Amino acid sequence: TEIITPADSRAAGERLASQLSGQGLRAVFLLSDGLNVNGTSLVSGLTSRLPPGVTITGGLAGDGSDFRHTWVISEGRPQAHRIAAVGLYGERLRVSSGCNGGWLDFGPQRRITRSEGNVLFELDGKPALDLYKEYLGSLAAGLPGSALLFPLAIRRPDSDGKPVVRTVLAIDEQQHSLTFAGDVPEGFEARLMRTTDEGLIDSAAAAVAQACGAMPSTGQTPALVVSVSCVGRRLVLGERAEEEVESISAGAPKGATHVGFYSYGEIAPGLDGGASELHNQTMTVTVFAED
Incomplete structure (x- = not known):
């Protein structure tokens, strides 16, 4: 189809x-x-x-x-x-x-404060793209590809289950947003991930x-x-x-x-x-x- x-x-x-x-x-x-x-x-x-x-x-x-x-x-x-x-x-x-x-969480836990479907606009009230760039440092020049090295773990608040991992597919410099492969619901907790x-x-x-x-x-x-x-x-x-x-x-x-x-x-x-x-x-x- x-x-x-x-x-x-x-x-x-x-x-x-x-x-x-x-x-x-x-x-x-x-x-x-x-x-x-x-x-x-x-x-x-x-x-x-x-x-x-x-x-x-x-x-x-x-x-x-x-x-x-x-x-x-x-x-x-x-x-x-x-x-x-x-x-x-x-x-x-x-x-x-x-x-x-095989990925592990790192960094502070944040909350998704604004999103629409699979588009993430804000974490803790701050532009999501800006926060990602802070973490990536010099790697930010390679976005969205470099974001594959640091996926996002999201979890429903107060959930004991395993987090769902989301990968960035695209960025929007004007809206300071990130588009992921799947939903990133408002209210969910979020942390960056890394691996070996x-x-x-x-x-x-x-x-x-x-x-x-x-x-x-x-x-x-x-x-x-x-x-x-x-x-x-x-x-x-x-x-x-x-x-x-x-x-x-x-x-x-x-x-x-x-x-x-x-x-x-x-x-x-x-x-x-x-x-x-x-x-x-x-x-x-x-x-x-x-x-």
């Missing part, structure tokens, strides 16, 4: 769901434009129209640290402003997923272990492992990026085929095992097998 602006994201998800509905639907793998979408709304719209228990995974297309153009292959050719979904059906199909970040090479590599191993642990042994059955890793993780790892990939392959079922891509947002069940949602700065692994 086509998407023109982020405001159409929920409706786009609903349109896709209407095309996928059918007996025996077990899983949906979603591939979306990475720059013209609100990933939170997209997944919410898709989930609202699909039967309970359908696993939704996938990701938003990436463009490295350039943030200029993203494409999705639709109707046999790469296209911008497109969202594609693959529906997987059948009682013999088994699907499991894992998701892990070892933290990312270990979290990738944890993600594939979670995915494989949720699926009974595949035995001699061939398995497909699809990994979706945030572009920001590759920027941090640099030449060590292959170690993240190797950790996935090492933890995958024996003989499994492993494919994947770098994204501007990963889609998988929540870190607490809940409904599928948009994640940022994570390694998300989906394992497909058939009895």
Whole structure:
């Protein structure tokens, strides 16, 4: 389906769901434009129209640290402003997923005092872009790409759950605002995050272990492992990026085929095992097998 602006994201998800509905639907793998979408709304719209228990995974297309153009292959050719979904059906199909970040909060905790959907205007009553620039220092000249190194952790006040991580997609110098891949609700608490090479590599191993642990042994059955890793993780790892990939392959079922891509947002069940949602700065692994 086509998407023109982020405001159409929920409706786009609903349109896709209407095309996928059918007996025996077990899983949906979603591939979306990475720059013209609100990933939170997209997944919410898709989930609202699909039967309970359908696993939704996938990701938003990436463009490295350039943030200029993203494409999705639709109707046999790469296209911008497109969202594609693959529906997987059948009682013999088994699907499991894992998701892990490896990032840690740092700096003072702030509150989101003004936002609209996935656009953040103010933290603690101060312009969000100005605060980000203060933290980034000399790296601010590389925005929005340099913001991939310092994602934002947001959490509902008084919540004991794990924070949701959000990645910057664009900046607006006139409005002093930041546009994220997913919603940044007013009233939520927010802190910057950072990581290490070892933290990312270990979290990738944890993600594939979670995915494989949720699926009974595949035995001699061939398995497909699809990994979706945030572009920001590759920027941090640099030449060590292959170690993240190797950790996935090492933890995958024996003989499994492993494919994947770098994204501007990963889609998988929540870190607490809940409904599928948009994640940022994570390694998300989906394992497909058939009895």
